[in-house]
Amino acid sequence: MKLLYSVNNIWTYVIILAFGVIGLLLIFPLFNIFLSSFIDNESGVLTFQNYIDILGRRYYRTAIYNSVVVGVAGMIGALVIGIPLAYFTSRFHIIGKSLITTLAILALVSPPFIGAYAWITMLGSNGWLRHILENVGISIPTIYGPLGIILVFSLKFYPFVFLLTAGALSTINVSLEDAADNLGCSPFSKFIRVTLPLVFPAVSAGALLAFVLSLADFGTPSIIGRNYRVLSTLAYNLYTSEMGGNPGLASTVSIILICISLIFVYFQRNLIKKKDYGSSLIRRPEVKKLKQAYSIPVHFLCYFLVILSSIPSIVVIFNSFRNTSGPVFKPGFGLDSYRRIIGDVPEAILNSFLFSIASVLMVVVLGTLIGYVIARKPSVLTGFLDSMIMIPYIVPGIVLGLGLIVTYNSKPFVLVGTPLIIILAIFIRRLPYSVRSSASILKQIRTGVEEAAINLGTIPSKAFLKITLPLMMPGVIAGALMAFVTAINELSSSIILYVGGTVTMPVRIYLSVLDGEFGTAAALSSILLITTGLAVYGVLLISESKENVFV
Amino acid sequence: MSSVQLINIVKNYGQVKALNDVNLDINSGELFTLLGPSGCGKTTLLRTIAGFHKQDSGTIKIDGSEIDDLPAYRRDTGMVFQDYAIFPHLSVGDNVGFGLRNKNVPPKEIKDRVAEALETVRLSGLENRLPNELSGGQQQRVGLARALVIQPKVLLMDEPLSNLDAKLRIELREDIREIQKKLKTTTIYVTHDQEEALVISDRICIMNSGEVSQVDTPWTVYKNPEKYFVASFVGSMNFVKWPRQSWLKNNPLSLKEISLSSKGVVLDPNKENIIAGVRPEDISLTSEPIDKDHQNIVMSGIIEKISFSGREAFFHILLEEEVRLLVNVSRPDELSLKEIGETINLVFPKNALMFFDEKSGSRC
Numbered sequence: 065m066k067l068l069y070s071v072n073n074i075w076t077y078v079i080i081l082a083f084g085v086i087g088l089l090l091i092f093p094l095f096n097i098f099l100s101s102f103i104d105n106e107s108g109v110l111t112f113q114n115y116i117d118i119l120g121r122r123y124y125r126t127a128i129y130n131s132v133v134v135g136v137a138g139m140i141g142a143l144v145i146g147i148p149l150a151y152f153t154s155r156f157h158i159i160g161k162s163l164i165t166t167l168a169i170l171a172l173v174s175p176p177f178i179g180a181y182a183w184i185t186m187l188g189s190n191g192w193l194r195h196i197l198e199n200v201g202i203s204i205p206t207i208y209g210p211l212g213i214i215l216v217f218s219l220k221f222y223p224f225v226f227l228l229t230a231g232a233l234s235t236i237n238v239s240l241e242d243a244a245d246n247l248g249c250s251p252f253s254k255f256i257r258v259t260l261p262l263v264f265p266a267v268s269a270g271a272l273l274a275f276v277l278s279l280a281d282f283g284t285p286s287i288i289g290r291n292y293r294v295l296s297t298l299a300y301n302l303y304t305s306e307m308g309g310n311p312g313l314a315s316t317v318s319i320i321l322i323c324i325s326l327i328f329v330y331f332q333r334n335l336i337k338k339k340d341y342g343s344s345l346i347r348r349p350e351v352k353k354l355k356q357a358y359s360i361p362v363h364f365l366c367y368f369l370v371i372l373s374s375i376p377s378i379v380v381i382f383n384s385f386r387n388t389s390g391p392v393f394k395p396g397f398g399l400d401s402y403r404r405i406i407g408d409v410p411e412a413i414l415n416s417f418l419f420s421i422a423s424v425l426m427v428v429v430l431g432t433l434i435g436y437v438i439a440r441k442p443s444v445l446t447g448f449l450d451s452m453i454m455i456p457y458i459v460p461g462i463v464l465g466l467g468l469i470v471t472y473n474s475k476p477f478v479l480v481g482t483p484l485i486i487i488l489a490i491f492i493r494r495l496p497y498s499v500r501s502s503a504s505i506l507k508q509i510r511t512g513v514e515e516a517a518i519n520l521g522t523i524p525s526k527a528f529l530k531i532t533l534p535l536m537m538p539g540v541i542a543g544a545l546m547a548f549v550t551a552i553n554e555l556s557s558s559i560i561l562y563v564g565g566t567v568t569m570p571v572r573i574y575l576s577v578l579d580g581e582f583g584t585a586a587a588l589s590s591i592l593l594i595t596t597g598l599a600v601y602g603v604l605l606i607s608e609s610k611e612n613v614f615v
Numbered sequence: 616m617s618s619v620q621l622i623n624i625v626k627n628y629g630q631v632k633a634l635n636d637v638n639l640d641i642n643s644g645e646l647f648t649l650l651g652p653s654g655c656g657k658t659t660l661l662r663t664i665a666g667f668h669k670q671d672s673g674t675i676k677i678d679g680s681e682i683d684d685l686p687a688y689r690r691d692t693g694m695v696f697q698d699y700a701i702f703p704h705l706s707v708g709d710n711v712g713f714g715l716r717n718k719n720v721p722p723k724e725i726k727d728r729v730a731e732a733l734e735t736v737r738l739s740g741l742e743n744r745l746p747n748e749l750s751g752g753q754q755q756r757v758g759l760a761r762a763l764v765i766q767p768k769v770l771l772m773d774e775p776l777s778n779l780d781a782k783l784r785i786e787l788r789e790d791i792r793e794i795q796k797k798l799k800t801t802t803i804y805v806t807h808d809q810e811e812a813l814v815i816s817d818r819i820c821i822m823n824s825g826e827v828s829q830v831d832t833p834w835t836v837y838k839n840p841e842k843y844f845v846a847s848f849v850g851s852m853n854f855v856k857w858p859r860q861s862w863l864k865n866n867p868l869s870l871k872e873i874s875l876s877s878k879g880v881v882l883d884p885n886k887e888n889i890i891a892g893v894r895p896e897d898i899s900l901t902s903e904p905i906d907k908d909h910q911n912i913v914m915s916g917i918i919e920k921i922s923f924s925g926r927e928a929f930f931h932i933l934l935e936e937e938v939r940l941l942v943n944v945s946r947p948d949e950l951s952l953k954e955i956g957e958t959i960n961l962v963f964p965k966n967a968l969m970f971f972d973e974k975s976g977s978r979c
Binding site for chain 2: 237239240242243244245246247248249250251253254258261262264338339341346347
């Protein structure tokens with residue numbers, strides 16, 4: 065009996081630890097940002113002036129407007145690419161379907177700033193593709209500015225729409241489509257009036273992800289946007305400005321960023337309210353053969369889209385082997401760029417791996433435990449924990465970075481400038497993914513098996529370790545690999561938190577691109593891409609359902 | 616009101632013959648049931664008529680004109696689905712009006728016809744409800760209204776009651792029967808439930824392994840099955856094998872106390888083993904001794920098991936080693952004191968016996 069009590073306490077400790085971590089690394093920093101958004105930079109008194117400035121001055125208002133424009137346009141682009149791809153691959157025999165999915169997943173996990181940088185080397189003012197096109201008489205608008213940002217966002221975030229929608233399309237009750245057919249609906253009108261509304265919850269979830277991540281992204285607008293101001297770059301510039309930063313204004317911008325995200329989350333939640341079309345009576349759609357006449361155009365479209373989204377990765381790896389001098393690519397190939405990064409910035413590579421592994425270990429251990437209490441010990445407290453854990457989804461990395469700096473730059477907790485603060489930032493940002501994935505794995509494992517072990521005389525903590533944990537293991541490992549992928553590609557919080565000694569690969573790439581060191585950037589990006597690709601390959605090996613792991 | 620002809624319909628799934636040369640004439644205005652076990656091809660046939668997949672060969676005609684090349688959405692059939700297939704994102708009214716909107720019927724008329732259809736299925740006033748607020752039975756009524764409101768040439772019903780509980784099933788099948796009689800819409804109804812088929816149909820087509828076994832009225836199908844399969848699938852039946860050597864030598868059917876000769880039953884000497892069958896409800900049980908006569912077959916056996924279900928009881932009688940008969944007693948009162956192990960007399964009229972050729976399954 066006594067044993068049972070102490071075992072129950074283990075989960076109590078987990079809950080306390082979870083609230084502690086969220087409180088210290090998330091709530092408190094965000095609260096400080098919130099507070100600082102009401103504090104005047106010079107006098108230090110409470111004021112609404114920051115908000116009046118941001119909302120009143122045209123300079124700042126443009127940033128809000130621009131952020132929403134590229135966010136919404138990126139979302140629309142993701143929908144336009146993702147929905148047809150999802151429909152064709154889930155309903156018809158497409159040759160190389162798993163290749164298409166894999167390419168989309170790779171596009172999803174590779175960092176967006178690499179995409180931005182790759183498109184510049186292709187279509188920037190000095191880009192090779194631009195030269196080729198100009199030589200054949202095609203001139204295209206400049207890639208810099210909103211169009212470039214939207215292009216990168218669309219090609220980067222469409223896999224969310226694609227994977228979620230494909231999942232929904234293949235679990236729809238196909239009798240509904242048959243019924244529409246039977247009632248005289250033409251195929252196109254059937255898709256618009258029946259199929260699309262049925263998968264709307266999945267489509268809108270994908271769209272929301274695309275929007276929120278577009279809004280939060282720092283690297284893309286910063287690299288390809290040139291003078292196009294968005295909120296994330298504005299917050300960064302306000303904080304790090306040469307003429308003395310303005311933390312108050314930067315905080316206000318952060319709060320506005322979070323508010324916009326919240327509005328869209330709320331909007332989407334409202335749209336899908338009462339739209340749970342799950343039913344126990346389900347006839348799964350069959351995968352049909354395409355009619356001869358449609359086969360070639362459909363295959364062409366699918367491959368065109370995924371290859372377009374993979375082009376940045378291919379180009380970056382290709383570039384890494386080219387000889388360079390600053391921003392100019394020279395004829396000939398070699399390993400110069402790799403030699404240079406190993407000579408000049410070995411600490412960036414080392415740091416990236418160390419920080420990522422450290423944060424992933426923390427994420428996996430705590431994420432699995434919190435996932436367990438949320439899934440298996442439902443109470444008011446764990447329900448609250450469940451909703452708290454979702455906060456990092458809508459907090460841009462830049463904002464979290466600012467919060468941590470504001471909070472931990474003075475005694476007794478001086479963390480600024482240490483590797484720990486970067487690790488903690490990555491940790492708290494990735495925690496929700498791990499919690500959610502372990503909770504969803506647990507929902508698929510029947511509680512009966514653990515109860516059976518207890519019934520046969522195993523103490524509960526041992527039952528968890530011996531029965532449930534091994535069953536969770538494949539999912540946990542897949543989750544860990546995914547956390548590693550996102551950790552090693554993290555830019556937006558690290559860019560705020562790094563100091564000379566704690567520079568990471570994404571930060572180094574970003575700085576190299578700005579400095580016009582395209583060779584260094586390409587070689588570092590290639591290392592990131594290869595690492596990411598290997599991790600994704602590992603995930604594909606151990607997990608059955610692709611969509612659930614990646615989205 | 617339309618007639619449907621199915622001519623030499625063949626449909627294969629790889630090696631499996633889902634439909635093997637099906638020929639059927641469905642009369643205008645009748646309720647025609649396709650009955651058979653799962654995998655017999657009945658649903659495949661219905662979905663072929665609806666146009667969801669195309670037959671490999673053969674022709675389907677509605678009112679004499681071929682519809683083989685029409686896609687599903689232009690066949691003008693109304694289908695009721697096993698899983699209801701009610702659009703969850705549309706209100707009841709929009710569900711019912713869905714087909715009319717495809718035909719560009721003016722909104723005012725749609726409204727009236729939807730109201731009328733809902734009245735027919737006894738769901739008046741529920742236009743604005745969402746499907747998830749309805750019970751399964753109500754959803755299927757919406758499904759029926761939605762199929763009927765377009766005034767289809769043929770109404771196709773694919774096991775419409777199989778997802779409902781027993782009580783609702785009976786209630787709704789009576790309603791379907793009544794509505795169909797009133798509207799006289801030619802209806803093809805698929806079910807695996809023989810009782811449902813017998814109650815609801817004008818004619819029943821019994822299918823087995825992609826082939827038509829028998830097409831007849833419910834009464835004929837039950838009382839006069841043409842095939843062993845029909846006799847075994849519709850209702851229950853006692854079968855006793857009568858080996859070839861035995862009946863050729865005029866030996867008695869290998870039951871201890873039956874002295875049934877092959878006289879009176881015309882048996883083709885080319886036939887192999889014969890299977891004799893008698894329905895459980897044709898046999899009577901009594902403890903009184905009975906005289907043998909030429910009309911009836913009399914024997915005795917030991918009660919092995921009694922299953923009492925209220926309005927009726929089933930007695931399992933052991934006649935001899937490994938030969939058992941099931942007897943259905945509809946008013947079991949007088950036998951209530953019988954116990955397992957007691958000996959009892961069985962009697963049934965000779966003409967209740969049916970004979971089937973074991974090899975071909977045909978009646979002989």
